[in-house]
Structures are given as structure tokens and as C-alpha cells.
Amino acid sequence: MGLILKTNELIKEALEARKMSYSPYSKYKVGAALLTKDGKVYRGCNIENAAYTPTNCAERTAFFKALSEGEHDFESIAVVGGYGDIPEGYAYPCGVCRQVMMEFCDSKTFKVITAISENEYIEKTLEELLPLGFGPSNL
Numbered sequence: 001m002g003l004i005l006k007t008n009e010l011i012k013e014a015l016e017a018r019k020m021s022y023s024p025y026s027k028y029k030v031g032a033a034l035l036t037k038d039g040k041v042y043r044g045c046n047i048e049n050a051a052y053t054p055t056n057c058a059e060r061t062a063f064f065k066a067l068s069e070g071e072h073d074f075e076s077i078a079v080v081g082g083y084g085d086i087p088e089g090y091a092y093p094c095g096v097c098r099q100v101m102m103e104f105c106d107s108k109t110f111k112v113i114t115a116i117s118e119n120e121y122i123e124k125t126l127e128e129l130l131p132l133g134f135g136p137s138n139l
């Protein structure tokens, strides 16, 4: 295994993260695995709340864990979501998560991988998911 994980290995991390999902209200379980440029992986899951709005998505959980440990250089993120034991469809990051990514990633090179299994995935750049976005370079 090199410095940068293979995509299927990052997806495996996201599937593991999904097992920790706290989603008693929507029952929709999401896992994310954020890869830093130096090869570290930060896992995240969605964490819901009885008051609903404090809910945190899996992607932001992963980002905030990494950022709070001093990480600032990100390569890619894998996301898996669904109701069942196995994701039944492709889950894309919500708009709020895309905006958080925009704050900390180069949108032309940062990759978002949405997967239904280790070997079935779609890869997009952040720019494809958030075209003409507003970020730090606009200020």
C-alpha cells in the first residue's frame, strides 16, 4: 500500500464509518472517509438530534475531526449512504457539506467518491458538484 490509499480501500473505510451512524429519526445511515494528502484517513458518520437541526452529516463529521487535529490538505472523500445494511443507491453530499469542502479544498482537484460497494463508485471533482461556487478566493 502506497502513501495514497486505493479508492476501494477508502470506500471500505467509509463503509466502516457508516456502522457508527446515529440516525434514529431518518434511519438513513451515512459514512464518510476523508483522505489527507499525506495518506491519513478520518472517518465520519451522520449524527442526528431530537431537535433535528443540530444534525451533522457524515462528511462534515469527517472534515471537522480532521480540521480539529490540524489537517488542512485534503485529497478526496468517499461517501456511502442508505437505509439498509448495504447502500442501495449513490449518496451525494448535501449543499452545506459541499460548501464546507469549498472552504478547505481545491475544487478542481479534490475528488468526491460516492459508492454503493467497494468496486462500484462514481468519482467527481468538487467543482463538478459545486460549479461557480463561492469560496475563500472570492474574499
Ligand code: THU
Residues within 6 Å of the ligand: 023, 026, 028, 029, 030, 045, 046, 047, 048, 055, 056, 057, 058, 059, 091, 092, 093, 094, 097
Ligand atoms: N446526510 C449525510 O450524512 N450526508 C449527506 O450527504 C446527505 C445527508 C444525513 C443527514 C441525515 O442524518 C440523514 O442523512 C438524512 O438526511
